[in-house]
Structure formats: C-alpha cells, structure tokens
Amino acid sequence: MRVAVKQNFKLSLYVLWHNEIPAWASRSTGGPALAALRASAVTRAGRNIRIRPITTQLRIQEIRLDPSYATATAVADSKQRVRPYEAGKPQSKLIALHERARLTLKRVGSSERFIVWKAVPIP
Numbered sequence: 001m002r003v004a005v006k007q008n009f010k011l012s013l014y015v016l017w018h019n020e021i022p023a024w025a026s027r028s029t030g031g032p033a034l035a036a037l038r039a040s041a042v043t044r045a046g047r048n049i050r051i052r053p054i055t056t057q058l059r060i061q062e063i064r065l066d067p068s069y070a071t072a073t074a075v076a077d078s079k080q081r082v083r084p085y086e087a088g089k090p091q092s093k094l095i096a097l098h099e100r101a102r103l104t105l106k107r108v109g110s111s112e113r114f115i116v117w118k119a120v121p122i123p
C-alpha cells in the first residue's frame with residue numbers, strides 16, 4: 001500500500017512538469033484520482049503553464065486496511081517547493097506547497113497490489 005502511495009506521488013510530480021499522463025500511470029493510480037490528474041494536466045497545458053518540482057517530501061501518516069482486504073485508506077502529507085513556468089519562461093519566485101490528502105486505495109484483482117483510486121484534500 002505504501003508503494004502505491006509513493007508511486008502516485010511520483011506520478012503527480014511527473015504530471016506537474018510534463019502535463020501529460022504517462023503509460024505507466026495505471027500501475028499506481030486509477031479511477032477518479034487518475035481522472036483528476038488528467039483534468040489538471042489539460043487545464044495547465046491549455047494555459048501553457050508547467051510546474052517544476054524543486055524540493056519534495058512525502059510523509060504517509062497512516063494506512064488502514066478495510067476488513068474486506070479489498071480497500072484501504074491512507075493519509076498523506078506532502079511538502080513541496082515548485083517553480084511555475086509560463087510559456088516556457090521560469091517565474092522568479094518559488095512557491096511553497098503543503099498539502100494533505102485522504103487517499104482511497106483499491107486492491108488490483110486478487111493480487112497483493114493496491115492502486116490509489118481516489119484523493120480528497122484535507123483542509
């Protein structure tokens with residue numbers, strides 16, 4: 001489960017800079033979480049904005065496995081410093097982000113592997 005959360009974080013960082021969903025995205029993310037990443041990438045690409053992660057830190061605060069063993073929830077906390085680029089030009093100031101989210105994970109078939117299915121921000 002931790003692997004899925006970490007891979008989802010790496011995917012999010014990739015999408016921030018490239019504004020596209022790579023072929024390997026489905027290994028860690030699916031459903032509404034992947035749709036949200038795709039929508040934000042399309043919006044940024046339409047505005048000709050890219051976000052370059054400068055420093056990143058992910059902390060998984062808790063993971064709870066559902067008694068059915070089919071789903072789990074996790075709380076993840078990420079801190080980042082990013083530099084926005086508009087029309088290919090870097091902006092002068094770095095932006096500090098601190099985001100928390102509650103993630104819903106789903107088991108892939110009967111394997112031991114999970115993917116992030118849904119991400120809900122925690123204010």
